[in-house]
Amino acid sequence: MLAAVALCLCIAVVRVALAAATIPYAFYISRAKTAEAKAAGMPAPKVTVPERIVSSGPFSSWWGGRRIPRPAGGDYLGVLSNNSVIRSLGCALGVVVERMKAEGTVVERVIVPTDQVALFGAEVGSLMTRADGTQYRSGWASLAGDSAHFSDVPVVQEAYDPVLSAEQVSRLVAESGLSERSASLYVAGSRARGSGTWILLRASGLRKFLLVPLESSPAGGAS
């Protein structure tokens, strides 16, 4: 019995030792790759040592594919910006509105497109099949309901196309330096549309950015 417990402890220690050994190894590999790239006249790869450690075999095997602890991005919006922002858009709306109110802006309402397909990129109510064979219809998180956790400002639907054109995208990238950021959620003002604050979401594929305007004053009029 004692031997079994000792064996379990030893296995655990060996697993940790293997995972820990990836730290100097990853550092060595990282330096070697940088030197290689420099010698070839290429820019150094942008993979950091921690990223290399996390993606190494022994570490992944020890950690078990779970998410890695990291600084929470500064606040709740930082957490959202590292996740599925389309799904959590309602929450983001509520937080942004309350922040603007705290800064003195009067926000009267938040406008979201009536056509939710344009926002979410897929039909709501698609027929899905569970593992046990039963079927259900997909649904999206309620934007108004999620926003209401954080703010009493109403979220209303209006018919507009939230997908930005190529010109708008390039102008926004130039204005706010979006291309240099890795997160997917931005809160930005836009001189171009003459509106108040925009919440911008970077989505995959062709729909590069989505726009949700906030009707506010005195910072700007309705969009």
Add this chain to the structure above:
Amino acid sequence: VSIVGSETVTIAFFVVTGWAALWPFRGRLGAWSYHLAALPVGLLASPLAGGVSTLSGRPLDAASAVAGALLLVVAFKSICLIVYGRKQVEPARPGLRSFAIAGGALGGLTLVLALARISIWNNDSFMSYWPLGVELSRKGAFTATMISSRSPLLPTMNAIHATFGSDWAYVIYPMLAATLLAWMALSLWTGPLAGLGTKTKTLLVGGVVGFLVIEPSFLFHSFMVHSHMVSAVYLLMSLTCLWAAVPRGEARDGDEPRYAYLVLAGAFAAGLALARPDGLAYQFVPVAVAISVLTATKVSWRAVLAFFAPMLLLVGGSYATAYITLGMWKAAKLSGGASLAILAVLALAAAGPWIVQALDRRLPFRVSGERFLGLITVVAAVGMAGALAIKWQTAQLALATARINLFEGAGGYSYLWYAVVIVLALSLATRDALRRGSWTRSPFLAIALFFIVAAVVHGTSHEGRIGAGDSLNRVAFHVLPVVVWYAGAVVARIVRGSQPRSSARIQSHSD
């Protein structure tokens, strides 16, 4: 800086509330237990604060939080007066120095964690637990969604974070993880390891705590904003308090330190029940252990009250608020009717010790004390088999999912659960597991009971999903610290058995 301040104020609020609530018991618990229990006890003010704000129709603001804390303090003081009576003989109390050390350690750790702000989250964290907390801090009303999908404890805890200005629960989870490690070390040191040499104890406690520290699932849940670390802390602390309250030696009734541990056990069992909706099912693990402990000797109403009063007060109080404001809410996960039925069973369980005692007198075989836990585990296992057979289609898929997640690597545990099964099976084979009067019998049966409840809750409701995010896969973590504690107790037993009798006796005296 403001978030560091907000997080520090929030943790300080919970710790000071815990200190104040446990003040009447401080002498009997001793300095270590008193200070280590402060944070998890203080956290239990959250659902009371939520109840105050819901019933008074005001936001869960600082005033509601303080009112919840005062309610907890008054409740603990009242329980102390009832359990110990007015003519108490209070043993030596922790001095100011211990407060300075505990406050410094807790404050220092809080500061480091608040500056680092390291966290892990999933959809539940940022789409549910935190938003529900913020909503409570603004509106202060329990909702059917909150009660049925998250239970009152964590949304109200997050509401207090938001009230004090924080924008995410950065610190509380690693603080609770550190509390769990320290409590595990303390409970092993003063429990199964008592009587062994200091070097042996240090080595064993170091090995056990070290094992948990390098276990990825423990590290993961130390930073994960969810219900798992909270549930694991309350389960381990409730059970270890019950094991500390097993009658040993001769203590005068008024000086019984075990009553103080029973109060703690009851409060922690309430924390387990309120941390998640399925906590209402898992609460019956400590309840079963409690009935076994309470019937080990002639049933004393003071001892029964010590365990069940804080539990019924906290769980019943939280759900009573929900019934008053929401009526019988309907929900797919935990409806008002289902929770009321479970609470009725809990209320009946409070009469359990007397029922078991009466049965023990009438039946031809013994059913009280340690035998009760064995018996209830067997009965629960039979019930589980029946429940799984009735819903065999779902159960079959759920069991297959659990096997793939826990034993085939999909759940991220690697070989951990093989090691757990080997240790449990070997301890059973060598008769270390079920020996009467040992420190190992009750933990072994508690672990078995936990998995029986898990099989019923998860095996009959849904088929689960393959991967670390599966519900049962995450819930299995709750019992892991108990398993590790058990392994420590088994090793302690073997080490004690391998020592020459004379040297064991000498060491026992020297300790």
